[in-house]
Amino acid sequence: MKRCDAMVDVGRRKFLAGASFAAASAAAATIPITEAKAGPGPARVDYPSNRLANVRDLKVNEPLNVSYPDQDAPGVLLKLGKRVPDGVGPDGDIVGFSTTCPHKGFPLAYNKSDRTLNCPGHYSRFDCEAGGLQVWGQATQNLPQYVLRVDANGDIHAEGVDELLYGRLSNVL
Amino acid sequence: MAYKRQIDRLPIVPKDAKEFNVTCHYCIVGCGYKAYTWPTNKQGGTAADKNKFGADLSKQQPAETANWYAPSMYNIVKQNGEDVHIVIKPDKDCVVNSGLGSVRGARIAEMSYSRQRNTQLQRLTDPMVWRYGQMQPTSWDDALDLVARVTVGVINEMGEDGLFVSAFDHGGAGGGYENTWGTGKLYFGAMKVKNIRIHNRPAYNSEVHATRDMGVGELNNCYEDAELADTIVAVGTNALETQTNYFLNHWVPNLRGASLDKKKAEFGAEPVEQGRIIIVDPRRTVTVNACEVEAGKDRVMHLAINSGSDLALFNAWLTYIADKGWVDKAFIAASTKDFDKAVAANKTSLEEAARITGLTVDQIRQSAEWIAQPKAGGARRRTMFAYEKGLIWGNDNYRTNGALVNVALATGNIGRPGGGCVRMGGHQEGYSRPSDAHVGRPAAYVDRLLIGGKGGVHHIWGCDHYKTTLNAFKFKQAYKKRTDMVKDAMLTAPYGDRPAMVNAILAAIKKGGLFAVDVDIVPTKIGEACHVLLPAATSGEANLTSMNGERRMRLTERYMDPPGQAMPDSLIAARIANHMERVLREQGKAKYADQFKGFDWKTEEDAFMDGYHGHEKGGQFVTYERLRAMGTNGFQEPAVDFKDGKLIGTKRLFADGKFNSKDGKATFMETQWRGLQAPGKEAERKKWPFLINNGRANVVWQNAYLDQDNEFVMDRFPFPFIQMNPQDMAELKLKEGDLVEVYNDNGSTQAIVYPTATAKRKQTFMLFANPNGVQGNVVSPGVNELIIPNYKQTWGAIRKLTDAPEAVRHLSFKSQEFSV
Numbered sequence: 001m002k003r004c005d006a007m008v009d010v011g012r013r014k015f016l017a018g019a020s021f022a023a024a025s026a027a028a029a030t031i032p033i034t035e036a037k038a039g040p041g042p043a044r045v046d047y048p049s050n051r052l053a054n055v056r057d058l059k060v061n062e063p064l065n066v067s068y069p070d071q072d073a074p075g076v077l078l079k080l081g082k083r084v085p086d087g088v089g090p091d092g093d094i095v096g097f098s099t100t101c102p103h104k105g106f107p108l109a110y111n112k113s114d115r116t117l118n119c120p121g122h123y124s125r126f127d128c129e130a131g132g133l134q135v136w137g138q139a140t141q142n143l144p145q146y147v148l149r150v151d152a153n154g155d156i157h158a159e160g161v162d163e164l165l166y167g168r169l170s171n172v173l
Numbered sequence: 174m175a176y177k178r179q180i181d182r183l184p185i186v187p188k189d190a191k192e193f194n195v196t197c198h199y200c201i202v203g204c205g206y207k208a209y210t211w212p213t214n215k216q217g218g219t220a221a222d223k224n225k226f227g228a229d230l231s232k233q234q235p236a237e238t239a240n241w242y243a244p245s246m247y248n249i250v251k252q253n254g255e256d257v258h259i260v261i262k263p264d265k266d267c268v269v270n271s272g273l274g275s276v277r278g279a280r281i282a283e284m285s286y287s288r289q290r291n292t293q294l295q296r297l298t299d300p301m302v303w304r305y306g307q308m309q310p311t312s313w314d315d316a317l318d319l320v321a322r323v324t325v326g327v328i329n330e331m332g333e334d335g336l337f338v339s340a341f342d343h344g345g346a347g348g349g350y351e352n353t354w355g356t357g358k359l360y361f362g363a364m365k366v367k368n369i370r371i372h373n374r375p376a377y378n379s380e381v382h383a384t385r386d387m388g389v390g391e392l393n394n395c396y397e398d399a400e401l402a403d404t405i406v407a408v409g410t411n412a413l414e415t416q417t418n419y420f421l422n423h424w425v426p427n428l429r430g431a432s433l434d435k436k437k438a439e440f441g442a443e444p445v446e447q448g449r450i451i452i453v454d455p456r457r458t459v460t461v462n463a464c465e466v467e468a469g470k471d472r473v474m475h476l477a478i479n480s481g482s483d484l485a486l487f488n489a490w491l492t493y494i495a496d497k498g499w500v501d502k503a504f505i506a507a508s509t510k511d512f513d514k515a516v517a518a519n520k521t522s523l524e525e526a527a528r529i530t531g532l533t534v535d536q537i538r539q540s541a542e543w544i545a546q547p548k549a550g551g552a553r554r555r556t557m558f559a560y561e562k563g564l565i566w567g568n569d570n571y572r573t574n575g576a577l578v579n580v581a582l583a584t585g586n587i588g589r590p591g592g593g594c595v596r597m598g599g600h601q602e603g604y605s606r607p608s609d610a611h612v613g614r615p616a617a618y619v620d621r622l623l624i625g626g627k628g629g630v631h632h633i634w635g636c637d638h639y640k641t642t643l644n645a646f647k648f649k650q651a652y653k654k655r656t657d658m659v660k661d662a663m664l665t666a667p668y669g670d671r672p673a674m675v676n677a678i679l680a681a682i683k684k685g686g687l688f689a690v691d692v693d694i695v696p697t698k699i700g701e702a703c704h705v706l707l708p709a710a711t712s713g714e715a716n717l718t719s720m721n722g723e724r725r726m727r728l729t730e731r732y733m734d735p736p737g738q739a740m741p742d743s744l745i746a747a748r749i750a751n752h753m754e755r756v757l758r759e760q761g762k763a764k765y766a767d768q769f770k771g772f773d774w775k776t777e778e779d780a781f782m783d784g785y786h787g788h789e790k791g792g793q794f795v796t797y798e799r800l801r802a803m804g805t806n807g808f809q810e811p812a813v814d815f816k817d818g819k820l821i822g823t824k825r826l827f828a829d830g831k832f833n834s835k836d837g838k839a840t841f842m843e844t845q846w847r848g849l850q851a852p853g854k855e856a857e858r859k860k861w862p863f864l865i866n867n868g869r870a871n872v873v874w875q876n877a878y879l880d881q882d883n884e885f886v887m888d889r890f891p892f893p894f895i896q897m898n899p900q901d902m903a904e905l906k907l908k909e910g911d912l913v914e915v916y917n918d919n920g921s922t923q924a925i926v927y928p929t930a931t932a933k934r935k936q937t938f939m940l941f942a943n944p945n946g947v948q949g950n951v952v953s954p955g956v957n958e959l960i961i962p963n964y965k966q967t968w969g970a971i972r973k974l975t976d977a978p979e980a981v982r983h984l985s986f987k988s989q990e991f992s993v
Contacts, residue, residue: 045182100236105236131175140279163180164244169242
């Protein structure tokens with residue numbers, strides 16, 4: 001369901017299909033007389049499927065530091081104790097977010113009392129129970145949230161991110 | 174689910190991308206940006222030699238990097254008819270914002286017209302006319318001919334007083350020197366239009382009459398003064414949300430103690446320390462919170478006064494400071510007059526002020542000490558006074574403004590480093606017009622005249638009274654009725670029969686109808702009542718000059734095409750003048766027609782040279798070419814020279830102790846307290862249970878004219894919010910997100926409830942000027958003696974309309990205050 005929504009959104013904005021990817025294909029065709037063979041490539045970057053933790057590792061409202069999609073992209077896994085948007089696991093309450101503020105890249109701090117991630121740089125705050133919605137702040141994006149999958153063993157895998165991460169022009173470097 | 178763009182990579186700006194100077198066209202601060210454009214079939218690479226930043230973009234970039242841009246900073250637009258990629262990102266080298274982007278400015282690219290990426294498709298692309306019962310596209314010549322014939326017809330019948338005008342007077346988008354001059358030359362040069370008002374108030378007047386009457390221009394300091402001050406006094410300004418990067422880049426360093434080196438360098442042996450701040454605001458804002466986070470609670474004083482009682486506080490400050498002898502005697506003697514008179518007239522004891530304001534005597538005394546008690550060794554305390562809509566749109570505007578300037582003058586804080594008594598500002602400034610002296614003082618209360626059936630034709634420039642005026646509910650009812658009369662009359666003649674059409678319109682006007690012409694960039698709420706819509710270009714689609722809150726003037730270069738047939742306002746004004754001249758000649762009125770000469774501008778630069786360059790103080794030094802070379806830092810007005818390829822400006826006004834008066838002296842003002850000044854306000858306060866305080870939110874710019882078509886903003890606030898104390902909510906059986914009606918005798922409107930623990934009982938705060946719930950609907954018509962509205966002191970009742978609508982259910986209603 002999540003992925004369907006994502007594709008609808010991409011299609012509506014005609015973003016990658018219409019513009020940048022076309023540009024990439026064009027740039028690749030450098031020999032004029034050779035017909036460009038580049039077929040339609042993936043519209044989005046290929047995300048790794050990374051095991052971040054097991055559901056047993058998580059305690060309600062105790063943030064677990066993780067990184068995704070690579071070591072330079074810090075994030076957090078949270079078990080919120082109540083079903084939330086895009087929450088996974090047996091209780092639908094496990095979510096993961098980037099902890100780099102999408103405004104100026106400062107590290108976010110978790111506030112246990114109201115389950116928000118807060119930025120000491122310019123006071124932005126994001127609601128972990130509302131899909132990373134910016135409660136108040138300077139960022140022009142809501143907080144990038146992980147696409148998570150829990151397998152039969154309870155291992156939690158991250159397999160995508162729903163917004164551009166701060167400090168990189170491609171989520172997968 | 175929170176709105177997500179699902180964008181996981183962006184095209185990279187290539188090394189050879191074109192670069193343009195951009196000043197953010199939203200708020201007064203005017204942050205510096207750069208626009209980069211390049212052809213759609215090209216892109217840069219991650220290698221350092223393949224991108225504009227010379228950086229290895231295959232690596233994660235650190236915090237505050239200049240080598241990253243958010244999806245909101247990217248788009249595809251037309252430039253000289255070709256599709257180009259565009260990135261508009263904050264400029265690290267601009268001294269105003271040092272690379273910071275606000276939640277508004279960092280969306281400039283996304284808020285641009287793009288048929289390729291479906292952004293801002295609401296923009297007006299063609300002149301539109303009321304034809305066959307709806308708005309239909311037409312040519313410029315056709316639309317302007319109709320406008321000119323009806324306008325001339327009305328003037329023939331009623332004189333120029335039959336022509337009503339609503340026009341922006343500011344800089345940035347929907348304004349700027351070119352466009353204020355274009356409209357000004359038309360209405361104050363070619364004509365002498367008297368029934369004219371400004372975008373956010375019902376008359377043609379200054380919002381800060383008092384300070385000007387005292388000889389103290391309101392933008393008299395520089396942003397660096399906020400870094401140098403010992404104490405900042407912030408009155409009715411929520412700077413973190415509404416002048417964001419001024420606050421973040423210039424106030425916060427002082428509050429953190431990070432500007433100490435700068436203070437030492439500037440002031441030598443004078444004792445300096447981390448800054449303090451006094452915030453006068455009935456409401457606890459995120460600004461108060463941020464100041465406490467940075468400076469510590471012991472260096473922040475939040476004076477949560479009774480709404481509208483500022484004047485009593487300022488008079489008490491003046492009285493106490495004068496009694497203590499903490500005044501700048503030498504400055505008062507050399508540069509001012511009427512000090513003793515004002516001190517005597519305004520005498521207010523701490524106890525009396527405490528009773529009126531609801532503060533304690535200690536709070537008032539301590540705040541006076543923070544303002545004026547000499548520092549160790551007897552050095553004068555440097556205090557900067559900043560005020561905005563809480564004062565400007567609050568009780569007794571004129572006297573309250575004067576009372577604050579009194580304190581600044583008495584303490585010698587104008588024209589000195591670390592001082593100033595300034596308005597914070599809303600839009601940027603950009604005023605250049607022929608004299609408005611014929612308008613008179615007080616100026617005509619235009620809204621009331623329109624409601625009362627006066628005038629025959631109304632030209633509207635970038636204003637939306639339906640959203641941004643007082644008494645808006647009744648205004649809309651009267652305006653719709655009058656403009657509908659003309660709409661109905663227009664259905665009685667074939668559109669192509671111009672004489673019959675003009676006759677039908679003029680006949681309807683004689684019966685009380687009103688013909689309305691709306692010049693704007695998007696369809697507005699008042700535009701729904703209009704008969705002609707004329708599409709304007711905005712900042713970046715035309716070259717545009719403005720100045721910010723420290724008088725810093727920059728040129729935003731044209732980096733993209735306007736949508737469709739849209740033109741800069743300056744040229745629309747010129748073309749209206751051309752058509753009026755033609756119609757007048759046709760009617761044999763050659764002498765009057767001659768007044769409309771001088772509008773043969775081909776470009777916005779022609780308007781700039783005719784207006785700012787030819788008429789403004791220091792304008793003779795300023796040209797587009799010179800401004801372009803000054804980049805995003807520009808210079809501070811007025812220009813005093815052009816030397817070594819640079820425009821030389823003025824860092825602070827009145828640094829020589831000479832003020833704007835014949836004798837060069839500033840005048841203290843008598844400003845006695847007189848309760849709630851605007852007629853009807855005191856009765857309203859007694860009758861209704863809730864204060865409906867109102868103002869802005871960080872994420873929304875102005876009346877949301879662009880934001881209403883932005884998913885990120887509309888996802889966050891599909892309706893205006895009203896902050897309420899949770900106990901008040903419980904009494905009314907309200908839950909977070911419920912849609913409520915706010916009502917009183919003036920009208921009614923709607924908002925969603927945002928529980929706010931810090932809100933005082935019975936004191937709410939509603940988002941102002943929102944298209945989906947107009948706060949102005951419940952604001953009374955009461956104004957001050959110079960026709961300044963009082964939006965802030967409004968009282969009403971609240972009742973539930975419905976549970977949270979679907980668009981609201983996924984939202985967060987947690988506290989907006991940063992906390993860890």
